[in-house]
Amino acid sequence: MDHQAPKLNRLADAKSPYLLQHATNPVDWYEWSPAAFTMARERNVPIFLSVGYSACHWCHVLAHESFEDLEVAKVMNEKFLNIKVDREERPDVDALYMTFLQATSGGGGWPMSIFLTPTLKPIFAATYLPRIQFISILRNISSIWTEKQDEVISSSTDILNQLRAATAPAPPTSLSLGTSLHSLSSKLYDDLSSKFDIRYGGFGQRGPKFPTPAQTLDFLATYAVLSPPPSSEADTTQPTGDPKTCGHDGYSNLRGIWEGGIRDHIGGGIARYSVDERWHVPHFEKMLYDQAQLSISALSLSLLAPRLLSSTSDRQLLRDLTANILEYVERDLFSNRDARQGGNSAAFWSAEDADSRKAFEGPGKIKRAGEGAFYVWTAQEIDGIFLSHGLTKGTKAAEVFKRRFGIKDEGNVDPVTDIEGELRHQNVLYHAASVEQVAKDCDLSVEETERLLTISLTILKEWRDENRPRPHLDDKIVAGWNGLMISSYALASLLLPKDGSYPIQSRALNIAEQAAHFVLQNMVDEATYELHRTWRDGDKGPRGQADDYAFFIRGLLDLYEASGKEYYLLQAIRLQETQDRLFWDEKNGGYFTSVEDEYILIRQKDNQDGAEPSAVSITISNLSRLSHFDSSHAELYLSRITDTSALLSSMLEQTPRAVAASLAALLCHQAGHRQFIVLGSPSSPTVQEYINIIRGETFIPNGVLIRIDPDALPTGLAARNEVIKDIVDYVERQRAAGKPIEENVRLCEGFTCQLPVKTLEQVRKLVL
Structure with missing residues (x-):
């Protein structure tokens, strides 16, 4: 029996992979556009705004339950104007309404479901909503809009005014870049120390657990070097930080990630976060910006050894982690998969999905994607694969592998961390025992144990590549994330040993240069020298955000230092001029997060670090560095830092962890x-x-x-x-x-x- 192809909606013309995932929904989706807003006003219906991203597991769940359901879609189409937004493409839209969601619910996340007036003012916000609850809310809001429209409009106007007041930056105050700055650093260090998990590494005793390099690792590495030692034992005015402890805590965090299931032990790369405190069961999406930040943090911390770490083996683990990440990104997230053969222009893709399938689809066998299916194993699967490759029980390969990676016949995932039951009887690989302990238990030498583990991992990778479809790839190119990744590869070319022990080192500079050329050639307008945020399939996306400029400028500065080619430095200087022109607040000082846009009702200044460092923190660092490269404009750069730090003063004093990356940048600036x-x-x-x-x-x-x-x-x-x-x-x-x-x-x-x-x-x- 022939099956008709699903009918396409307006999103079929989109470039965003996330929007394209919804192109066959029965929902009459619009992209974020003036045409959509005009239609909402003409129909006089509320807007339902759905914000997510292509690698988001719960976004997929909501889509399967509700957006693919004919009954739900009928209500949405009749009663609402429906808009779908990729948060990675339009972070300004996401940030504005996430502020509303967090203010009204106390939390946030994706998918984000926002109900708006036709003039884009917020009415109600939620994250994931089960189908029954979602359709009930749709009907309730539609009824309220029909019956009490004037009240809804008045209330939404009040909400917007409250948000505008709440997001207004605190008045600037002078911030001494001396004793007070070090005092604030000490306060943050003490706070991190009190939250450090001595069992598993990381900060916080419960799951979910995020790597948070901007808020923890980068600050600790900087503070370990730049915190002045107390002048005497009795001097309590000096910072209390112990540089050795800073190095240890940062290393322990990354060691937990290295050993845990959050790392793909077979193919490399790090998942978004762990749902438990042990770094064992991850949320399986792999984001480019996580790979970049973690590899940079590992490189920085590796240079603290052996002075501030326990041994040179600590340095090796951190270098191993860096190489593991960079090899994964080169192989699976780099648009020139044949980079080793040369080429002069390529870039980094954005992410791989949390959901995947465990086998290729065959005739009449539709296998729904599930979270982590590509990555997990049953004990029986491993036995069968090893047996098919001639690794019989006599070789002890299966026993060695299972002991090392915690494989159990019944599966090793705690049901508490498996809300949907998708990982029942499955095993997530992690280091359950040291190689030395496994060798002892199996009556083998350490060398033989390591050999069997290497063979086993190679076999499983080859089998997985041949027999399981890879997770969905988000192949849009984001300027800022490419900037972060350029920094990582440029630094790796400088900081990894050049003795051949890490082959990625010899390729890293070429990879970084290719990505820089791609962005400069394809995502920068020659006439205005303005940066576009995204590029996909030959088309430039929306205008760049402040973080796109900050991250890419940083990447160019790191690339200049790695290559010695002043071309990259001169492009960084030009882009800093553009960033200042587009984002600097001439009236009150500081940098706006987004460009001016009549449809972004509040133009925010977001100074907080999150999954990525804030644009402000990286810009402070960039300006300080630029003042030494481009001394002819040093006075301007330094005045920008002074004005920006004054706007940060309140947050630095009250919630230093929220601006930890800025604090680290200011420490560097203060030290000179x-x-x-x-x-x-x-x-x-x-x-x-x-x-x-x-x-x-x-x-x-x-x-x-x-x-x-x-x-x-x-x-x-x-x-x-x-x-x-x-x-x-x-x-x-x-x-x-x-x-x-x-x-x-x-x-x-x-x-x-x-x-x-x-x-x-x-x-x-x-x-x-």
Whole structure:
């Protein structure tokens, strides 16, 4: 029997993968657009706004239960104007109505279900709603709108005014970048220490547990280096932070992630969060921004070892985690899957879905997607796969694997963490026992145990790739997230060992450059030099948000330091000018989160860190770094930091964890950036050693690396920086006189430079 193709709605013309997931719904969806708002006013019906993203499990549940249901769709189409928004495409829309949801319910999340007047003022908000409850709310709101429309409009106007007042930034106050800043850092450190989970790592004793690198790991790494030690044991005015404890807590957090089920032990990469406190059962979606932030945090913390960590093995684990993430992203989230063969333009996709299928669909066998199906295993499956590959019981491979990864015949997922029962009898891989313990229990050597585990993981990966369809891929390209990932690969090219122990290191710089070129060529308007937030299938998406600029500028700065190519630095300077033009509040100071838009009823300044660092925190860091690259505009950059920190003062004092990334950036700014200027050819072994010492031997959160190649002088940078101009003039004089150009390193602090040094020992002394 032939089946007709499902009828398509308006979303069939969308570019967002999330919207396309709903293109066959019987709901008459509109995209967020003036045409939709006009139609709502003409029909005089409320708007139902549904906000989510393509990798969201509960978004899929709501869609299956309600948006695919004919009865529900009939009510929605008759009584409402229905709008679907991808929160990753329009974070400004999401942020505005999430503020309303959080204010009225005390919590938030996705899917977000918002009911609005035809003029976009909020009426009612919720997250996921079961079908029966959802259809009841639809009918109730429709009735209230019909019977008491004037009251609803009046109430929604009051709500909007209250939201506007609640989201208005606190009045700016002066913030001392001295004792008070360190006091606030100490307060945050003490708060994190009190919440640290000594059993499993991370901050908080219960699930769900999020990695939260912006709010914890990056701050701890910075504070470990920049917190001044107490002047005496009796001095209680000094910060109480213990740098060694900072390093230990950050490392323990990442070790818990490395060992837990939140990491895909077979294919690499980290899931969004763990639903339990042990990092065992994840919410299985993999987001690009999580991969970027966690790999950056791991790299930073790896440089604290062995000085602030227990041993060099701690450093290796952190490097292993970084490489694991970057290899996964290169293989599964990079649009040029053949990056190792070269190419000059590609970018990073956004996410892989939480839901997946456990087998390919066959004739008459429709297998509904379920959460984590791609990643989980029954004990019987593992036995069968091993047996089919000749790993009989005599090899002990199955026993070794099951002990190491906690495999149980009945499954290892606690029903409490499996709300829908989708993981019953399934096993999520995690490190249940050390390799040494497994070797002892199985009467094997450690070497043989490791060999069997390597073979087993390889077999399972090959089997999974051949027999299970991958989770849905969200293949839109987000400018800001690409910026974060560019930073990660650029830093990996500098910070991972160059001895071949991590093959990704040799490819990392090329990957970062490809992504930077893609964004610059495809997502920046030549005429205005404005950045677009997304790109997919040849089309640019909405205008960039403040975080797109901040994250991408950071990526370009890191890429400049890794490559020495001033092109990236000059593009960063131009984009900072655009960010200031579009987002700087000339009246009150500070940066708006989004561009001006008549349909965004409140233009917010969101300074809080969340799943990603705030645009403000990264911008503070960017401006401080830029003041050392582009000293001709240093006064402007520094004034922006001063004005922005004044607007942050209230939150810094009352809720420092909410702005931890800004606090870390201000610590670096207050300490003053240490400017290392390396003169010499990039191909010179001595110059490579200089850079490895400066960037690869210890963590310098307030370090700035400037590279001057005598054969490709940075003329653009020289025009903006007097120190660089003097060095360029020196090189040109030496060359004109036929004299050699000596390789050396200068350290500049407070815009004052020391004499250049030449030996590796002298450079090492500058760094320490």
